[in-house]
Amino acid sequence: MADAVVFCGYSKVRFSTKPAGAIIVANVLRSFGLGTVMIDHVFAFSPERIQSLIQKFVTPETRFVCLSTTLLGAPGDLTPVMSECDRLFRPIMDAIRAISRHCIFIVGGSKITRGEASSLPFDYQVHGQGETTLRAILLHELRGDPIHLSEGVTGRVSDKVYDFEGYSNDLSLVPAPEDCVSTNETLPIELGRGCVFKCGFCDYNLTGKAFGEYNKSPDTFRAILMQNYEQFGTRRYQFSDDTLNDSQEKIDRLCDVIASLPFKIEFGAYLRLEHFEKFQTSARDLLEAGLRGANFGVESLNKRAGATVGKGYGLRAVDTLHETRAVWRGRVAVHVNIIVGLPNDSYDDLEKQHAILLDHPGVDHVVYSALAIPRVGTSLFSQGAWQNHYTENEPSQYFRQQIQNNEKTRQFFGESVHWASRDMDLSEAIMISRRYSEDFFENRPYVVNNVSSFSVMSLLEFMTMEEMRTLRYKDLDSRLSRMAANKVNEYYQRLMGVEVLTGTQTQDITFMPRILPKREDQTFKSKITIPIRHELSPAHT
Numbered sequence: 001m002a003d004a005v006v007f008c009g010y011s012k013v014r015f016s017t018k019p020a021g022a023i024i025v026a027n028v029l030r031s032f033g034l035g036t037v038m039i040d041h042v043f044a045f046s047p048e049r050i051q052s053l054i055q056k057f058v059t060p061e062t063r064f065v066c067l068s069t070t071l072l073g074a075p076g077d078l079t080p081v082m083s084e085c086d087r088l089f090r091p092i093m094d095a096i097r098a099i100s101r102h103c104i105f106i107v108g109g110s111k112i113t114r115g116e117a118s119s120l121p122f123d124y125q126v127h128g129q130g131e132t133t134l135r136a137i138l139l140h141e142l143r144g145d146p147i148h149l150s151e152g153v154t155g156r157v158s159d160k161v162y163d164f165e166g167y168s169n170d171l172s173l174v175p176a177p178e179d180c181v182s183t184n185e186t187l188p189i190e191l192g193r194g195c196v197f198k199c200g201f202c203d204y205n206l207t208g209k210a211f212g213e214y215n216k217s218p219d220t221f222r223a224i225l226m227q228n229y230e231q232f233g234t235r236r237y238q239f240s241d242d243t244l245n246d247s248q249e250k251i252d253r254l255c256d257v258i259a260s261l262p263f264k265i266e267f268g269a270y271l272r273l274e275h276f277e278k279f280q281t282s283a284r285d286l287l288e289a290g291l292r293g294a295n296f297g298v299e300s301l302n303k304r305a306g307a308t309v310g311k312g313y314g315l316r317a318v319d320t321l322h323e324t325r326a327v328w329r330g331r332v333a334v335h336v337n338i339i340v341g342l343p344n345d346s347y348d349d350l351e352k353q354h355a356i357l358l359d360h361p362g363v364d365h366v367v368y369s370a371l372a373i374p375r376v377g378t379s380l381f382s383q384g385a386w387q388n389h390y391t392e393n394e395p396s397q398y399f400r401q402q403i404q405n406n407e408k409t410r411q412f413f414g415e416s417v418h419w420a421s422r423d424m425d426l427s428e429a430i431m432i433s434r435r436y437s438e439d440f441f442e443n444r445p446y447v448v449n450n451v452s453s454f455s456v457m458s459l460l461e462f463m464t465m466e467e468m469r470t471l472r473y474k475d476l477d478s479r480l481s482r483m484a485a486n487k488v489n490e491y492y493q494r495l496m497g498v499e500v501l502t503g504t505q506t507q508d509i510t511f512m513p514r515i516l517p518k519r520e521d522q523t524f525k526s527k528i529t530i531p532i533r534h535e536l537s538p539a540h541t
């Protein structure tokens, strides 16, 4: 049985890693002494297996059920949306309600933060960072503390009120033994949260942070690496930082900590390409520290186009990619993201760019995405800046049909502007992206060419980088499916064998009884010690 259950998953089951946000949420619950189980791969399990898991963990005493939406979607879904998560989670919610009538349902993660609505009756919807907001909910539910809800959405609790000051010393991104981590598993990690840049199209609520803000202290970062190594033997990571190399200071801190470890690690990350020109030794330093997957948001090789959204590195990217290649020599999987449909990118520009990328020896994988302008959200575009460059138009008859025939596409288009620029509209941008992607995969057939640099980090659990550079993706297709199925099966078996611990202690709360006494209880103060920095006084009220 469990006091709390956290459901989560990554729609690309083949290349999955446990979602960072869900691990953190589970640990916040545990820090309150609540016996918590995290159920990953939630939508990849058969209804029978879900039923068995619910029977094993949910009882009438279960108090909290959480859903973490970052990366969550139906297996194989590349751009999952909240409505799809609602559809798949509804039967799970109903089954749990039938057992525990009074349990509290809480949802959070990127989809909720972005402003997508949930049609399910969640008691709380957490907007933004979850550490402090979830604590506020738990203190409200468990000991009757007041809570500050945001207006507009029922049960919304926002990090705008409950901001997270303890980030740099927070250790909650370390899975617990009951999270069923296997020895060779690639785990998520973060050195920093939020991004110092503010690209026009970016739909993330923590952009434009100050340099150095929300970064882990070296001691905390090292402690996380050590704990994972000692508990699970972990040596491979995916950073969830938006830009790992935003400053020389951050690169140095990363490299110093890694050099001080008694073991070597490998990692993948989002990196800013122009910083390899700016910080001259960083390509070598990062390689030596263990970089194996580099993910670059280049967006456009056309300076005039990129500059309109804050990515104006232009054709110099091509030279820098040659330079990183000369240092990395195939040991790092290099992934480039390109947006089709930026202002000033004509069809001719896109053709030239595609020809360059297709032949570039320093590029292993390219993801072409049509520019999406969300109606809701936090990007400059979703707030209306797109109107400087685009008008809204109707999709062609052909596209309208495609949209109508597909529930997910309908949802995507429903939430995005169907834009038209001087050069193309969204429908054409989607077709162009698709054509370039197919062309790339046809011409560059090896595994490393067909999967993202993040997927490479997961695949390193099963094969070497050399194999990924010499094996054809098509020949591996069925093997990859089998591997994914085995991974989910093994995880299920281990989860069914798990005993959920209750009363786990953390560094935050020295003692916390499982069901907290009410505030009026005179024994309360002597039983619980919450350090001052975690006393929840809403920051802006």
Ligand code: B12
Pocket: 010, 011, 012, 016, 017, 018, 019, 020, 021, 022, 024, 025, 066, 067, 068, 069, 070, 071, 072, 073, 077, 078, 079, 080, 106, 107, 108, 109, 110, 111, 113, 114, 126, 128, 129, 130, 131, 134, 188, 190, 194, 202, 203, 204, 238, 239, 240, 241, 242, 369, 452, 454
């Ligand atoms: C790393 C990352 C990836 C990696 C993931 C690898 C991995 N397994 O970890 C890769 C490269 C694979 C990836 C892929 C994609 N990604 Co991505 N990715 C990110 C990134 C940079 C970090 C995610 C993360 O782990 N953050 C760290 C954790 C701790 O944060 P978190 O999950 O948000 O959790 C916190 C809160 O949200 C909250 N919380 C989370 N869950 C819950 C639950 C409850 C109950 C509560 C109370 C709180 C709570 O508490 C947590 C702690 O504060 C984010 C941007 C960002 N910085 O968040 C984009 C982001 C999540 N990705 C995004 C997108 C669009 C994609 C892609 C669709 C891109 C594409 N076109 O292919 C794909 C598809 C992914 C999918 N299936 O959904 C968007 C999602 C937008 C949306 N609608 O949700 C984001 C927000 C980027 C953006 N700028 O818009 N991504």
Ligand code: SF4
Pocket: 195, 196, 197, 198, 199, 202, 203, 204, 207, 208, 242, 243, 297
């Ligand atoms: S696109 Fe990347 S670099 Fe730009 S603001 Fe968003 S997270 Fe930062």
